Amino acid sequence: MSKLPTEQAKRDYWSQSIKWVLILLSIWFLASFGCGILFRTWLDENFPKIGNAPFGFWMAQQGSIIIFVLILIAYANVMARLDKNLER
Amino acid sequence: MSQNAWNFLFIGLSFAAYIFIAIRSRAGSTKEYYTAGGGVSPLTNGMATAADWMSAATFISMAGSLSISGYDGSRFLMGWTGGFVLLTVLMVPFLRKFGKATVPDFVGDRYYSQTARLVAVICAIFICLTYIMGQMRGVGIVFAQLFGIEIWLGVIIGGSIVFFYAGLGGMKGITYTQVAQYTVMAFAYTLPAVFIAMTLTGNVIPQLGFIGDYQGADGSVPFLEKLNNINTELGFAQYTDGSLSTIDMFCITAALMCGTAGLPHVIVRFFTVKDVKAVRKSAYWTLSFIAVIYLTAPTVGSFARVNLIEKLHDTSYADAPQWMKDFETTGQLAWVDKNNDGKIQYFGKGKSESKKDNAVFAGKTPSFNGSGDEAERGDHGQRLVKNEIATNNPNELWFGADMMVMASPHMGNTPKWVIALLMAGCIAAALSTAAGLLLVLSTAISHDLMKKIIKPDLTDKEEMRWARIASFGALVVGSFFAINPPSEFVAKTVAFAFGLAASSFFPTLLMGIFFKRINKYGGISGMVCGISFTLLYIIYFQFGLPGLGKGTPADYLFGISPEGIGTIGMLLNFAVAFIVSHFTPATPKHIKELVENIRFPRAAPGEAESAPVNH
Incomplete structure (x- = not known):
């Protein structure tokens, strides 16, 4: 049976998890609300097109969804690593 | 073989x-009825959640909304997928560690109060009922299409089938059925898109065709440019431009996302897997499966728009394709020959006198004189509408957003079996979500209300009986509203459910996990203020309030439509909860320990590993 994690280890685990959640949520916000809504018009005009689609429009209809999937894969892996550290 | 046979x-x-x-997998105990026993694999659960999640609204109406509103439709795409990021990183791993069967269970324990539990039960019932209306209507539309009957009859047939197998199977039955349903849905949605992409753009992959070139009679042009040109020519806004204000777009998307993370029927799906690690894995599987359909939807919508306009605009009714007449029969499409030239004309708002309105007739949907063989016909054989004809604009064609997905394979001349598969997919989508919702509704009543509040000595068997009675009641109410829908599109009715979830469960659960300081007074008052504000706002603008009358878009708060008001309701919930908690006694020590405990995925040695669901 693994050792009981110390209080310090638990605090570290929690602050690390919060840190990662905040990082991933900022990417989430930028990809969707940022590229897809707030800065869309500017991105449409100034960013290279994806195929024939304006950048902001493409992010809103396709890109953001792909990024969401990647975020969740990253989350599962990062948290699995943190869990392992806590048990050691 | 004929289409009907297929x-x-x-x-x-x-x-x-x-x-x-x-x-085969019907539930024998309440544990199996509520959470399938708790040992479902992440991949299986991912598929089942995807099916549960993708409702009739997604499957039938979303591409249609996209095709009508272009960029504006992105709110559904981002909202309904982005919510899963919130759900996964902020909610489900912790709720799974907590290890209870339902969402009101968590709220009741975390806010150490029966009142909190009761408020949560009421919120859950409200949200699921709003949502299930959209599903039942979806079922109705498919059956209407299939048998050429009116939508109300379709709703009743569909409702009976859902009751039969959801009431019987419980979560265990639903989970494995949903895996089969997802498979049907994924093929049904992507295959027609592939066929149409090939004919329109010469590209096998719809997503590449979408950003590729349109292969028309007069050479190839970028597909989206072609679509923008068609739109502007007919007086519509450019497809890639939106018409919603940025703040409205922002609020609606936020309400859909936070609502997703607060929908009880999605949350409980994650209670069926083994442990926290499996929850996280299951979450990315779920979103990957969902993405398959969500990445295809914008392509289906845009292809259908090009096809629809090319095939119908300026075509005489006599030469119009058969599918148009079929949709006219079911009442999902109507043509009014305003200029008496026998040809169908389809125009946007830009072509009307006021530049604001391209309604074909007064009212939201057409009503026809007579149906079937008795239908009254005009000079060209079209069905006549009873509505008063709008004469301030030249637009002659009305169609519901609901018909786009159904019509697209007809437009693209795809093989008959593909159309049949699509029908099966539509039914799968509506059935799977309706089943999931029914389950939450019935557990909210049998477990949270009867067992935990009214009659704690309920036996397992009686609880199951209550669950089945409750699911029947819920279906009757849901079907009634599906036949008399309070809102235009399936997708829109559903959008309100998200507003309600965003303003009640999402903030309450989030604060329950991340802020120990929020006590029962804060939790309850936040939830009550959030959901009542949102509900009143929606009712005021959709139906009108006694004494106040019905609101017009000019009265919108900050220009936010009822669809997006959940975001404001959510902020209100947070604000009220923090302020009230600040002035009331601190959270008791054992609750703080409970919150501490759910933050760590593994149980401490000596403590029982979080067994799924004890009652």
């Missing part, structure tokens, strides 16, 4: 499969 074959086969699975 339809019956595919739908019959899929039904046989669902019922076989439901009977």
Whole structure:
């Protein structure tokens, strides 16, 4: 049976998890609300097109969804690593 | 083989499969009824959640909304997928560690109060009922299409089938049925898109065709440019431009995302897997499966728009394709020959006198004189509408957003079996979500209300009976509203459910996990203020309030439509909870320990590993 994690280890685990959640949520916000809504018009005009689609429009209809999937894969892996550290 | 024969074959086969699975894996105990026993693999659960998640609204109406509103439709795409990021990183791993069967269970324990539990039960019932209306209507539309009957009859037939297998199977039956349903849905949605992409753009992959070139009679042009040109020529806004204000777009998307993370029927799906690690894995599987359909939807919508306009605009009714007449029969499409030239004209707002309105007639949907063989016909054989004709604009064609997905394979001349598969997919989508919702509704009543609040000595068997009675009641109410829908599109009715979830469960659960300081007074008052504000706002603008009358868009708060108001309701919930908690006694020590405990995925040695669901 693994050792009981110390209080310090638990605090570290929690602050690390919060840190990662905040990082991933900022990417989430930028990809969707940022590229897809707030800065869309500017991105449409100034960013290279994806195929024939304006950048902001493409992010809103396709890109953001792909990024969401990647975020969740990253989350599962990062948290699995943190869990392992806590048990050691 | 005729189209009908193919339809019956595919739908019959899929039904046989669902019922076989439901009977094989029907629930024997409440534990199996509520959470399938708790040992479902992440991949299986991912598929089942995707099916549960993708409702009739997604499947039938979303591409249609996209095709009508272009960029504006992105709110559904981002909202309904982005919510899963919130759900996964902020909610489900912790709720799973907590290890209870339902969402009101968590709220009741975390806010150490029966009142909190009761408020949560009421919120859950409200949200699920709003949501299930959209599903039942979806079922109705498919059956209407299939048998050429009116939508109300379709709703009743569909409702009976859902009750039969969801009430019987419980979560265990539903989970394995949903895996089969997802498979049907994924093929049904992507295959027609592939066929249409090939004819329109010469590209096998719809997503590449979408950003590729349109292969028309007069050479190839970028597809989106072609679509923008068609739109502007007919007086619509450019497809890639939106018409919603940025703040409205922002608020609606936020409400959909936070609502997703607060929907009880999605949250409980994650209670069926083994442990926290499996929850995280299951979450990315779920979103990957969902992405398959969500990445295809914008392509289906845009292809359908080009096809629809090319095939119908400026075509005489006599030469119009058969599918148009079929949709006219079911009342999903109507043509009014305003200029008496026998040709169909389709124009946007830009062509009307006021530049604001392209309504074909007064009212939201057409009502026809007579149906079937008795239908009254005009000079060209079209069905006549009773509505008063709007004469301030030249637009002659009305169609519901609901018909786009159904019509697209007809427009693209795809093989008959593909159309039949699509029908089976639509039914799978509506059935799977309706089943998931019914389950939450019935557990909210049997477990949270009867067992935990009214009659704690309820036996397992009685609890199951209550669950089944409750699911029947919920279906009756849901079907009634599906027949008399309070809102235009399936997708819109559903959008309100998200507003309600965003303003009640999302903030309450989030604060329950991340802020120990929020006590029962804060939690309850936040939830009550959030959901009542949102509900009143929606009712005020959709139906009108006694004494106040009905609001017009000019009265919108900060220009936010009822669809997006959940975001403001959510902020209100947070604000009220923090302020009230600040002035009331601190959270008791054992609750703080409980919160501490759910933050760590593994149980401490000596403590029982979080067994799924004890009652």
